[in-house]
Amino acid sequence: MRVELSLGFLVLMCLFKETTPCLIISEVNCDNPRLDTQEFVELYNDGTNPTSLNGYTLVFYNGNGDSAYRVIDLSGQHTDQRGFFLVGSAELTPRPAISLPPNSVQNGPDAIALYGPNWDPVSEGGHVSGVGLLDAVVYTSRKSTEGADGLASVLTPGSVPFLEDEAALEGDESIQRCWQSENLWTFYTGPPTPMWVNHCPPPTPVSVWINEVDLGGPDRRDLVELNLGMANRTFSLVLYDFTTDLISSSVEIFAEEAAIFTVPVDTAALAEPRSAAFALYDGPSTDFPKDGPLSHKQPIDAFVYSDSAHMPSESLTETLIPGRKPFILTESFHTAGVHASRCGVTEWTRDPGLFVTRPRSPNKPNDCVWFQSCPLNMTYSTVAGRSFPSIHSETDFLLNEINTNTPGGAEDEEFIELWHPSGFRMSLDFIWLVMINGQNAEVYYELELNGYFTDDDGYFLIGSAKVGPDIRIPSNIIQNGPDAVVLYRSKSPPSQESPYIPRSGLLDAVVYRTRGSDKRLSEITQALTPRQTPLLEDISTLPGDETLSRCGTERLKLHAFRVSSPTPRKQNDCPTKPTIPPPPEGLLINEFNVSNCTVYQCIFVELIGPPLTPLNGLVLVFFGEDAKEWSVPLTGSTRKDGLYLIGNVSNADQGLPAMDQLKFGAVLLSFEPSGSGVYGKNSRSLDWLVLSDDPKLQRILQHNTTRVEHIMFDSFSRCESDGSVLWVTSQETPGLQNLCPSPAFLSSMNVCLQRKSGTGNCDREELADLLEWLCNCGITSLHVKGVNVSCEADILDARGHVLAVSDQQREQITDTLNNNEITCSPAKELLVHGAGSPVSLQVGLVLAALLLFALGAALFVYLYKKRRPADYLSMQLSEQVETPLEL
Numbered sequence: 001m002r003v004e005l006s007l008g009f010l011v012l013m014c015l016f017k018e019t020t021p022c023l024i025i026s027e028v029n030c031d032n033p034r035l036d037t038q039e040f041v042e043l044y045n046d047g048t049n050p051t052s053l054n055g056y057t058l059v060f061y062n063g064n065g066d067s068a069y070r071v072i073d074l075s076g077q078h079t080d081q082r083g084f085f086l087v088g089s090a091e092l093t094p095r096p097a098i099s100l101p102p103n104s105v106q107n108g109p110d111a112i113a114l115y116g117p118n119w120d121p122v123s124e125g126g127h128v129s130g131v132g133l134l135d136a137v138v139y140t141s142r143k144s145t146e147g148a149d150g151l152a153s154v155l156t157p158g159s160v161p162f163l164e165d166e167a168a169l170e171g172d173e174s175i176q177r178c179w180q181s182e183n184l185w186t187f188y189t190g191p192p193t194p195m196w197v198n199h200c201p202p203p204t205p206v207s208v209w210i211n212e213v214d215l216g217g218p219d220r221r222d223l224v225e226l227n228l229g230m231a232n233r234t235f236s237l238v239l240y241d242f243t244t245d246l247i248s249s250s251v252e253i254f255a256e257e258a259a260i261f262t263v264p265v266d267t268a269a270l271a272e273p274r275s276a277a278f279a280l281y282d283g284p285s286t287d288f289p290k291d292g293p294l295s296h297k298q299p300i301d302a303f304v305y306s307d308s309a310h311m312p313s314e315s316l317t318e319t320l321i322p323g324r325k326p327f328i329l330t331e332s333f334h335t336a337g338v339h340a341s342r343c344g345v346t347e348w349t350r351d352p353g354l355f356v357t358r359p360r361s362p363n364k365p366n367d368c369v370w371f372q373s374c375p376l377n378m379t380y381s382t383v384a385g386r387s388f389p390s391i392h393s394e395t396d397f398l399l400n401e402i403n404t405n406t407p408g409g410a411e412d413e414e415f416i417e418l419w420h421p422s423g424f425r426m427s428l429d430f431i432w433l434v435m436i437n438g439q440n441a442e443v444y445y446e447l448e449l450n451g452y453f454t455d456d457d458g459y460f461l462i463g464s465a466k467v468g469p470d471i472r473i474p475s476n477i478i479q480n481g482p483d484a485v486v487l488y489r490s491k492s493p494p495s496q497e498s499p500y501i502p503r504s505g506l507l508d509a510v511v512y513r514t515r516g517s518d519k520r521l522s523e524i525t526q527a528l529t530p531r532q533t534p535l536l537e538d539i540s541t542l543p544g545d546e547t548l549s550r551c552g553t554e555r556l557k558l559h560a561f562r563v564s565s566p567t568p569r570k571q572n573d574c575p576t577k578p579t580i581p582p583p584p585e586g587l588l589i590n591e592f593n594v595s596n597c598t599v600y601q602c603i604f605v606e607l608i609g610p611p612l613t614p615l616n617g618l619v620l621v622f623f624g625e626d627a628k629e630w631s632v633p634l635t636g637s638t639r640k641d642g643l644y645l646i647g648n649v650s651n652a653d654q655g656l657p658a659m660d661q662l663k664f665g666a667v668l669l670s671f672e673p674s675g676s677g678v679y680g681k682n683s684r685s686l687d688w689l690v691l692s693d694d695p696k697l698q699r700i701l702q703h704n705t706t707r708v709e710h711i712m713f714d715s716f717s718r719c720e721s722d723g724s725v726l727w728v729t730s731q732e733t734p735g736l737q738n739l740c741p742s743p744a745f746l747s748s749m750n751v752c753l754q755r756k757s758g759t760g761n762c763d764r765e766e767l768a769d770l771l772e773w774l775c776n777c778g779i780t781s782l783h784v785k786g787v788n789v790s791c792e793a794d795i796l797d798a799r800g801h802v803l804a805v806s807d808q809q810r811e812q813i814t815d816t817l818n819n820n821e822i823t824c825s826p827a828k829e830l831l832v833h834g835a836g837s838p839v840s841l842q843v844g845l846v847l848a849a850l851l852l853f854a855l856g857a858a859l860f861v862y863l864y865k866k867r868r869p870a871d872y873l874s875m876q877l878s879e880q881v882e883t884p885l886e887l
Contacts, residue, residue: 022046022374023056023079024135024185025114028105029088029174029192031141031166036103038172040088040096040194041112043079046371050078055117056134058087063109063140063147066128066154071121072098084195094195108164109140109147111155128154137187139164139175158425158453162187176200179372181344182325182353184451188345197370203347205229206492209301210280210349211260214360215329216273216337224263224278224303225362231257236285239265240294240320242275242312247292252285260363274329275306279320294319296474298446301349305329305340314465315474320350322447323471327352343368347491348450395421397431398555399487399508400459403547403566404478405537411476413545415463415568416485420454421553428452430489433462436501438482438513441523443495443502445477459569467568482513482534484524501527508555512537512548522658531629532558532678533657549573559678581617583671586610588687590643592667593715593732603656604647604734605667608718613638618686620646621679622659623666623697630659633677643735651735665692666701689716689727721782728780730805741783741803745810749787749817752824753796762791767798774822777812778805797824 026044041058045051053074060070072087077097079085086096089104105112111128115121119132128151136155139162140148148161164175174192177185178200190199205227212225224237233255239248248270251263270276279299281288288295294316302320305327306312312326329338343366344354361367400419406412416433420426428449435445447462452470454460461469463478478485487507488494494502501524509528512535525534537548541563549567551574552560564573587609594603605620615634622630636653638644645652670683690701715732719740730739753770760766765781767789772779779802787800802817804810816822 023051023053023114024177024374025112025137026084026177027174027193027198028112028137028139029172029194030105030110030139031107031164032172036105037089037091038192039100039103039105040086040092040192041105042194043085043087043114044177044371045079045083045085046374047083049081049083051083053077053079053085057115057119057121059113059115059122060105061111061113061128061151061155062106063111063151066150068122068124068126068128069106070104071124073121074098080195082195086195088194092194096194107141109138109151109161111136111138111148111151111161113155130154137162137175137177141166158427160427165189178345179343179370180346180354181348181351181451183373184344184346184353186345200345200370202343202365202368203345206347206496207300208233208235208255208280209342210278210303211342212360212362212366213278213303213305213340213355214337215267215305215340216333222265222267224265225260226253226263226280227260228255229258231255233282234284235300236281236283236288237263237265238279238281238288238295238299239267239270240277240279240316241270241272242277242306242310242316243271245294245313245316247288247290247295248276249290250285250288262362272310274333275310275312277302277304277312277316277320296477298444299350303327303340303352303355305352307333314472318465318472318474321352322350322473323449323452324351324353327355330357341366341368343372346450348448350448396489396507397426397428397487398550398553399485399510400550401547401567401572402478402485402510402512402537403463403545404483404485404512405480405514405539406545411478412464412466413566414475414478415461415467415469415566416478417568418454418460418462418487419550420458423458424454425456426454426458428454428460430491431507432488432490432494432505434486434488434494434502435478436484436486436524436528437479438484438511438524441500441527443499444479445473446493446495447471447473448493455569457569461568463568469568480514481537482511484509484511484528486510486528503527506556510535510548510558510561514539529556529558531631533631533633534558535561536563538563551575554680557678557680559672559674559680562674581673583617583673583684583686584609584613584615587613587615587618587638587669588718589667589669589689591715591717591733591738592689593647593734594664594667602649604645604649604652604732606734607638607644607646607669608642609638609644611638611640611642613642615644617671617673619670619672619677619679619683621668621670622664623668623692623700624659624664625694629679630657631677631679632656633672645735647734649734665694665697666690668701691716719782721785726780726782728782728805729778739805741780741785741805743801743803745804745807747802747804747810747814747817748800749784749802750799750824751797751817751822753798753822755791755794755796757794760796762789762796764789767796770796771802771813771816774819775812775816777809777816779813783813 023043023045027042029038029040032038056074058072058074059068062069087098088096088100089102090099113136114134115132116134122129138148138152138156141164152159152161162175168189169191172192173189176188176190176198178188178198180186188200193199207230208226208228210224211227214223235253236250238250241248249266253263267273267276279302281297281299296319299320304312304317304321307329327340338357339360340355341358342354343356356372358367397418397420401417403415406414431449433447434443437444462471462473463469464475465472486509488505489507490505497504511525511529535548535558542565545566546563547566548561549564549572550560551562551572554560562574567573587607590608591606614637618634620632620634646654646656648655667689668685669687670679670685672683715730716727717730717738719726719728719738733739764784764787767784767787768779768781783803787798790797802813804813
């Protein structure tokens with residue numbers, strides 16, 4: 001039974017001469033049912049056997065502390081005649097060369113490492129080391145998936161530890177080494193095979209692949225065997241001539257059922273029979289006429305072969321087998337031909353490295369041997385002083401830099417740079433790079449990255465030959481836009497899920513455009529980067545070339561990118577300390593026309609501010625149902641009258657992109673200091689109009705719902721009143737002064753209204769509510785700002801002047817005010833303004849108090865004089881003194 005492939009192949013570190021034997025850890029059984037009496041570690045040597053193991057050491061590491069718990073010196077031992085060597089439980093059959101007590105091999109998270117001669121051995125209890133390392137397997141269990149990360153960072157850096165699933169098979173199971181392609185290896189779970197070849201079952205095709213190729217027969221009629229797993233499809237097998245890169249012939253195949261069958265291909269017309277290519281495509285053979293050019297349509301599978309003297313062109317290999325090498329023919333081809341069988345256990349296609357020379361096995365499983373190559377050329381040295389991150393962290397690969405449009409017509413410096421945020425060497429197994437056409441939302445290029453690793457800093461480059469990439473792709477293959485570049489983690493081609501914008505396994509995406517090319521991007525934008533404006537790779541930004549460079553780590557967020565100078569395999573050209581410019585001052589939303597729109601073209605937003613104010617960094621954000629969001633970056637500046645109109649109307653300064661609904665809950669004017677044109681967490685809100693009380697929208701905006709009291713007309717207009725601001729509904733006035741309540745449309749008011757029980761504060765807002773209930777003509781508190789309001793019991797008295805926005809509204813208001821039922825009658829006047837009036841009562845009390853005070857003062861003076869009569873005798877004597885005496 002085949003079990004899930006582990007993420008990553010084994011990193012092997014060998015620095016031997018060509019005559020050095022290839023010794024590897026081929027199988028490990030660390031967990032047996034019951035008493036663990038069948039544990040073992042199997043080594044295998046592909047070379048001259050028996051082979052001496054002098055100087056070799058086997059070290060068992062504990063994932064808890066990353067230290068050695070057992071060290072076995074293999075000196076004095078040797079492999080058997082077939083190349084096997086066994087260390088294991090004493091009760092194991094066949095009997096191991098070195099016996100161990102039961103339960104000696106820990107279940108995991110742990111590791112087993114093989115070290116070569118001429119190294120400083122690790123002693124028991126010593127810390128894990130990569131010095132002298134030849135081979136290693138790091139494994140874990142479902143109970144503890146993260147404990148082996150420290151061991152993996154030293155022994156198999158960048159690869160995920162193998163998960164030994166004890167429930168995978170009925171009975172016992174082991175970890176078995178299996179060959180993938182070229183010098184790539186991986187591990188499978190299978191039934192234990194001590195001292196025997198591993199159980200590595202061939203994979204099963206999901207769609208179709210090339211299974212065998214028979215080349216160089218006497219009549220030059222070669223055979224290609226296809227293995228089909230999907231029926232009811234039309235395929236074409238195309239033969240390419242190396243000398244011209246043109247189509248030599250094509251054969252159409254219609255699959256009625258899943259099967260293995262052989263297709264004859266005539267290679268007699270080839271100018272050089274020792275070099276050619278087979279490619280398998282979807283579609284009829286009429287799409288691939290004889291002498292037609294090399295198709296840039298992506299093949300399902302391809303097999304490219306040559307001898308050492310006739311290598312294929314770079315254009316052909318980059319198109320058919322990007323990142324892989326052709327199958328090299330041996331000298332025997334000239335006399336006996338060659339038969340190549342697919343024997344690698346991996347699921348990927350378009351890789352001649354999966355094939356080895358084996359006898360034919362028509363309509364049967366291929367006759368493959370277990371061991372195909374020794375990966376001695378895989379060398380890797382850890383960087384001193386660097387601490388590797390946890391492999392099981394939530395970080396995953398990002399699109400880091402994209403160059404889609406280079407100067408000149410050759411477009412030979414295009415590239416896409418991937419990056420792992422850990423900044424370390426990481427396996428790219430199960431990572432797919434997909435390019436999607438923005439015009440029809442179809443996948444136009446798909447690249448599998450299995451078997452590759454990033455460099456020591458986490459970078460991986462895909463692009464034209466001129467930039468020195470890790471995988472070369474044809475020049476001018478990355479379209480200029482409007483398009484998308486997408487990154488997936490998937491075990492199968494994402495296009496198999498859907499040829500239109502696959503969604504499963506999505507890691508990261510960049511939707512980009514050129515000037516004036518964003519009109520048909522709504523579908524891929526909504527699917528990949530919803531509510532964001534596609535990036536513009538502006539070719540006029542820099543004097544030379546430019547790229548879209550990531551300057552933030554937020555996944556699927558386009559505001560993390562900047563237009564900057566190309567920096568392949570280096571840190572992006574991002575400002576280390578970005579200067580945050582101040583937002584433009586005095587800009588406000590002045591009018592929003594959307595309430596009664598039935599067609600998209602009627603929507604517009606009008607801003608108002610100081611004349612000729614630049615709008616750099618401003619973003620207009622629309623929020624729809626379920627808090628859906630659309631960001632619209634603003635360009636240019638306000639007009640001489642301070643207005644700026646955004647919408648698809650005749651006099652607009654800027655258009656609006658397509659949005660999938662006409663019912664909006666809010667519009668927000670924000671300032672994004674990064675200049676990304678996308679509303680984000682660092683954006684600063686400048687003004688808003690919130691019409692919905694949706695809790696989700698309230699949480700996002702953290703603003704109270706704007707008070708729009710009565711919706712009668714199409715447009716929400718901003719009006720001012722005594723320093724406070726209130727929105728009213730009026731007829732739309734794009735590019736003109738708003739229609740606000742004005743003294744030009746005046747009506748006199750003297751009414752007494754019946755108040756609604758339990759509502760109102762006896763103010764102008766209550767008056768506006770009562771009048772609107774009667775009038776239904778769009779009256780707000782702004783219309784009655786010049787009216788005096790008083791209340792008694794359930795009667796509201798209003799006297800003054802009512803404003804209107806137009807003659808029509810004034811007529812409606814006047815008709816309502818002339819209603820006899822609300823005109824103040826004498827009884828109502830008496831109730832509101834009579835003796836019972838609280839104000840009159842207070843005035844009367846004050847006057848009465850003053851009158852009483854005056855009367856009291858007069859009475860006091862009168863009584864005082866009455867109690868003190870005049871002294872006439874004193875008065876007469878005084879008068880006599882004043883008269884002079886006569887002598």
